[in-house]
Amino acid sequence: MNDDKGLVLIIEDDPQTRRFLKSSLSHQGWRIIEAEDGKTGLDKVKNEHPDLVILDLGLPDMDGLSVTKKLRHLSELPILILSARSQEQNKIMALDAGADDYLTKPFGSGELNSRLQALLRRVSKSLNNSEIFETGQLKVDRVLRKVHIAGNEVRITPIEYRLLSILIRHAGLVVTHRELLKEVWSIEHINDQHYLRIYMGQLRHKLEVNPARPKYLLTEIGVGYRLAIL
Numbered sequence: 001m002n003d004d005k006g007l008v009l010i011i012e013d014d015p016q017t018r019r020f021l022k023s024s025l026s027h028q029g030w031r032i033i034e035a036e037d038g039k040t041g042l043d044k045v046k047n048e049h050p051d052l053v054i055l056d057l058g059l060p061d062m063d064g065l066s067v068t069k070k071l072r073h074l075s076e077l078p079i080l081i082l083s084a085r086s087q088e089q090n091k092i093m094a095l096d097a098g099a100d101d102y103l104t105k106p107f108g109s110g111e112l113n114s115r116l117q118a119l120l121r122r123v124s125k126s127l128n129n130s131e132i133f134e135t136g137q138l139k140v141d142r143v144l145r146k147v148h149i150a151g152n153e154v155r156i157t158p159i160e161y162r163l164l165s166i167l168i169r170h171a172g173l174v175v176t177h178r179e180l181l182k183e184v185w186s187i188e189h190i191n192d193q194h195y196l197r198i199y200m201g202q203l204r205h206k207l208e209v210n211p212a213r214p215k216y217l218l219t220e221i222g223v224g225y226r227l228a229i230l
């Protein structure tokens, strides 16, 4: 057993997925509580105060979107959603309603691990809020607003910087198109996805060795973008 990382609530009706999550997570030092439906899950959040929630979108009693909204009403705790491929639209809505990231079933323990690490960073806020952000060869001074790649300063525009800094705030986690458009351009532009394609393309040209195969600024098809933690 590793040291205690905290308490995870798994809200999932499928016993096999629950068993898999339970064994991977307890191996890494998490304590686990479980709920088979949305109502029980919400009760356990209120009564047992978990540090993190893993939420299946396809529950027998409530859809995952309503559970996400109710959870957000109760607390700021990180929510990782589990979705099947058929739940694409629900997944995006749950992310926009405040879920922090997602895993598409089936997933492996490696993927589960890296998502949880990113969520923990968000919780501890240590790295994502510090003055200097670093991942791989990318270094961003958030006080001086300077960006370096492999030691060389890169000139980026104010809009590119805003885009990058939102991704840094959520480093390792997906940020939806809507959220990026809303934060960088305002609510009137939440459907203008071409803005994102243009500016993300420019950023990739400045930061990536091969912009067509990005290492840092990853596309989550149909959902949004993710800044990789390397």
Ligand code: CA
Binding pocket: 012, 013, 014, 056, 057, 058, 059
């Ligand atoms: Ca299910």
